[in-house]
Amino acid sequence: MIGSEIINLNKMSDEEIMIAIGQDKGSNVGPSVPRLGLNRSPEDDFGNRLPLGSYFVYDTSIGGNVYGIPITFRPFLSQMQYMHFDPDKNEYVNRSVIVKNWNDEAIDLQGGTKCSKVSRKEVKDLPPEQQAIQKLIRCYQLVYGLVSFDGKKANGESHSLKNFPVIWRVTGTGFRPVQEAVEETKQAKKLLYKCSFTLTSTKQKTGSNVYYVPDIDVNSSANLSMSKDDEATFAVFLEIIKSENDEIVSLWKAAKAKKPTSRDGDTATIIKDIEADPIEILSK
Numbered sequence: 038m039i040g041s042e043i044i045n046l047n048k049m050s051d052e053e054i055m056i057a058i059g060q061d062k063g064s065n066v067g068p069s070v071p072r073l074g075l076n077r078s079p080e081d082d083f084g085n086r087l088p089l090g091s092y093f094v095y096d097t098s099i100g101g102n103v104y105g106i107p108i109t110f111r112p113f114l115s116q117m118q119y120m121h122f123d124p125d126k127n128e129y130v131n132r133s134v135i136v137k138n139w140n141d142e143a144i145d146l147q148g149g150t151k152c153s154k155v156s157r158k159e160v161k162d163l164p165p166e167q168q169a170i171q172k173l174i175r176c177y178q179l180v181y182g183l184v185s186f187d188g189k190k191a192n193g194e195s196h197s198l199k200n201f202p203v204i205w206r207v208t209g210t211g212f213r214p215v216q217e218a219v220e221e222t223k224q225a226k227k228l229l230y231k232c233s234f235t236l237t238s239t240k241q242k243t244g245s246n247v248y249y250v251p252d253i254d255v256n257s258s259a260n261l262s263m264s265k266d267d268e269a270t271f272a273v274f275l276e277i278i279k280s281e282n283d284e285i286v287s288l289w290k291a292a293k294a295k296k297p298t299s300r301d302g303d304t305a306t307i308i309k310d311i312e313a314d315p316i317e318i319l320s321k
Contacts, residue, residue, distance in 0.1 A: 070277060071095045073184060073203040075211070075238060075249050076104060085191040090238040090249040094184060094203050096196070103196050105188030110205070110234040111261065112182040114274055115219045119143050121152040121174045134282045134289075135179060146285045148292030151176075178215050180205040181274040182230075183267075202270050204277075210241070210250045218253040225257035230267070233259045 071094050080086050081102075091106040117138070121131040131152040133143035143151045154174045155163075163171065183200045190196050207215045222232045235254040240247065263271070 070181070070202050070204050070274070071097075073110070073205040075251065077248060081191050083191070085193075087191060088189075090240055091188075092184075092186075092236060092238075094198070094201065096198065096201070099190060099196060101190055103188040103190060103198055105186040105198075107235050107237045108184055108186035108188075110180075110182055110184050110203075110236050111200075111230065112180050112219070112222075112232065112234060113230045113267075113271055114179075114181040114278075115229060116179045116181070116278065117141075117143075118177050118179055119145065119152040119154055119174065120177055121170075123173065131174075132285065134285045135278050144286065144289045146288035146292065148289055148296055175208045176212075177206050177208045178212055180207075180215060180219070181277075183270070200266075202273070207251070210248065214251045214253050218255050221255045222257050227257045227260075230263060230271070231259060231261050232257050233261065 073092060073094050076087055076089060076091050076093050078087055079089060088104050088106070091104045092108050093102045093104045095101070096103050115137075116135045118135045119133040120129050122128070123130045131145050131147050133145040133150070133152055136143050145152045147153075152174045154176070155171065160168055160171050181202075181204050184203050185199045185201065187195065187197045205215070218234055219229065222229050225232075233256045235256070237252040237254075238249040239252050240249055242248075
């Protein structure tokens, strides 16, 4: 997981920075940040028609979402996190620390690892009720960065955002294109925050289910510089991750202390077997 130190970019090599921001494997509650999403709702609670397949982000200055497509996204950090969503409670009942890559240990707030996610091979041997639970546990890719676009409010009024800090959290069909975009910057030997993504979307349909997936045009040659404001934003992103992880580590320790088992230390070992989930999607 990301450490507590604030990174001084000027004193680090490109390789060290790549490891720190989750662009490389390394041979990942305080301030909050708005979430970038892909709209799948035809209208809001007030009856306003919303543009399907467009991106949106909540802007506190107007007290509402701003919608737009295409948008420019400048990624700063790429991380991962396991989360377990309970539809009956309509909330996440478990989550892991935020990690940089598959090899990092993803301890969770209930005293386990990876929110008890198991490989697809192991799922087959579970009883039906446990298989259903496994479907609710997912690995999310978290990309922290800045968005800029000329968009519209829900009521149709124009509203523009420039270098607006967001977290883009994706899983399922959105995981692969984001993972591939990050990998493309690495293959180009470019630091993530020196690149920019142009985001559009594609409509897809499986049976009666209509959904949208991200389309990402990677500009690895943008060669964007890191301004003082950018460094401050970068530091805020790191503090958000540290705050989240500190809380989960504390809850993990408390949960472990309550478990009467002689094998408490087992879940604190480094994960050797990386399970399927998005990685299986990527391998297809």
